[in-house]
Amino acid sequence: MDCNEFKREMTSLFDADVDKALAAELKEHLLTCSACSADFYEMEEVVECLNPRYLPSAPVLLKQNIINHLSKEKQPMKNKTTRTFRLNSTIKKVAAIAAVLVAVIIAIPLLHKGNESLVGEAKAGNSLLESSIKATGLIKNMVMKLRVRTLPNDNFALVGTEYDMVEHTISKSFEKPEKWRIDKGGRVVVCDGKQQLMWIPMANGVYKGSLDAGFVEWFRILLDPESVLRKEQTGITDKTSEVRMAEKDGEIHMTVTSKAQGNFINDYSKNRSINESDNRREYVFSSQTKLIKSLKIYVLEGSKETLILETESIDYNVPISPSTFALALPKGAEVTDLAAVQNIKSETFSTISSKRAAEIIFDSMAKNRWDAVKVPFAQYNFLLMKLIKRKCSGLKVVKIGEPFKSGLYPGEYVPCEVVLRDGYTRKICLALRNDNENKVWLVDGGL
Template identity: 30%
Template sequence: MTCRQVQERLVDVPDMEVRAHLAGCEDCAREYAAIQAVLASIRPPARIEASPDFKARVMSKLTEREAPVRRRWVLPRLVFVAGAVLLLVLLAPVVGNLIGNFGGRGHAPASVVSLLAQSAQAMAGARSVHMIARMRTTPRENFEFIDPTMDWVPMEIWSEAGPPARWRVEKPGRVAAMDGTSSMLVIKPDTVSRGNARANYLEWMRILLDTDQLMEKELELARSGNSSASLAEENAAGARQLVLSVAFHPRRWFSTDWVMDRSVSSSDHTRTYRFDPVTRRLEGMQMVMHTRGVDVPVFEITEVRYDEVFDAGLFALAAPDNAISYVDAEQMPVAGPLPQSPKEAAVMLFDALSREDWEAARVVYPATGFNESFKRMFGGLQVIAMGEPFRSSFYPGWYVPYEIRLRSGQVRKMNLAVKNDNRVGRWVWDGGL
């Protein structure tokens, strides 16, 4: 048998062929021992014996005619930990194609199998995680937006394992939180969006909330072909660290370069995670964008704190006074005919803004109103030119090129984002002003 064939059967009870190979192959024997050690760590410490009257008591219960009772079973966290460990062990032959330098053998070394299992256990044991981070972005823009030319903006991320799970992500001009049942996004000073517990206010950053599944999710992305991963051991400032590097290359998704390097999901970058070699817990992370032949750090987690006790109010946001709320498409007003194409939506929005007809603008703009700063900036604008809509990347909508002159005299040349992937198929503004 080849090493690859043996590797695919190491989690089973070895037959004679496998045992014969293990007897003569030091590498496979070492990996088999490591896998067995991991499996032993999730087996019960002792065999559970039934009491002598167990059968009689069970049969007695079966004969009782009681009304059926529905129970909602909640599996203890330990079950999920054990499942994650076992899953990682079973995936070891596949992960081997992604991690480390194996000299073409195509399977994971024992150290990788052990690391995956131990990391899953260690991270799942954390009751809470508090990350201190920074990002090259603007204070109010969405959590996806990055710009390598900008200064660092501070960020913080809080998450609790629960139940119920809760989280909060904040930077100076934008904060999102989920209290276990609902979520809210506040764009300072006065714009609010409300959603359920699954509302996607965080875009790519959501992966950082589930630290116990972080490594597994990154490896799953690599297996799907969206990235490539490598695992190494390094010494930094005299301290040993385990380093997981994930290279992300999205260029094949783009028909145009408009969205390239404007967000995390649209940039060529490398995410480097650093784990403590003893506890297997995440210690830090850095994202480096590769743009125009230059490598620029754009996101960093500089500190990770575990098992802090958070105040319950941390995850419950209060809407600002006189808040303006984003609304779903079916809640938007209908005043006359609706736009039937991306360009019609752009034309209708700019026409309404030029006339300062704020109610007409809400036919395309999905909000309950506009604040005074928005009105001062865009009211009375003049359209200089408008191009043909185009698509780029995995964005579900369209981009409409435009050039406008604001009342201040400033000329703005950008692309308006509009989409109709809502439940009623209505064309609405989605960004680009």
């Protein structure tokens, strides 16, 4: 598609019923032509300016009169001869704007549904996010380098103000089937469009899961900038977030502040992930492309704030080697298929409380009866179990407390106090979850 064709069909991108093949051609041209991109975003800004402050509502009788009138005119219009005119460039531009005006008028109820009460910076933020969502839909791939306060060998979801910054790299291809890779050094997760594989070098273990496997937990949202933007849009619309806007040096700065999500009757999980923290997100967008240029996230604890995540670079539409989305299994690595874990069965560990499960687990550890706890440790490979056995065999149980929920964790925490074989007393919050198909309690952390 050349520039003339693009300009002739550009307004189709504002039509919800646009032909998919045409839309694909238009988006493809947008990616390669800066001049046409500028025209498109200029027209988009015109559309935004034309959005009315209040929703007009046509009376029911007026609507019915229009329908009746159109019905009467239908047959005479069919009989009239169609005439074709050639338009010069000036008239074309006017016609394009007119087409957009018609689209805006028709789309008023859709564009403003749920957003009628937004004012000031919230409304500006919502408008910016909408533009950025459209721009993000045009990108083919992305490489993001960022730093997060976490532990290199631990879960991707884990963050903590006391941890050092750890380098992460996210690579994503948006072409179907979507493929991606997240690497934090001590853990690597790769999705090849068919399945996910997670490698933990420390344990020399590979975990295999479906496309929906939760290996990267909340981190997954960073794989899809559009999801990030839509989540922010929801916060603005629901008024659960506060927004501040500023524009300078060809960049748009947007700051969003939100409260922690989840149940914090017990605050054990507070500040252990970004969603479970009071936090502030600082975005920088390109004024021209509307794409995200950078992101910083701060955890807020009273008057104290700690930078928990910051992007070092975000590159769009850059060459990515196909080998990035493949994981060569390391020599001697043990492969654990989580599909089998999801289907695991156990009458013992599915008919009891989490507290009773913890009692059985620790009693078995104390008596070195490890065969009795194969089921709850089904997610742990040989090397990890070897480490746990070395540490926990022959322990003595001092106390097992009452289970509790905290934050967004789907399972339960069971507080325990034990004396290890070396005489060291340790307080543990054993994380147990039973959100698998057969509601079997599985050890998910804490040891």
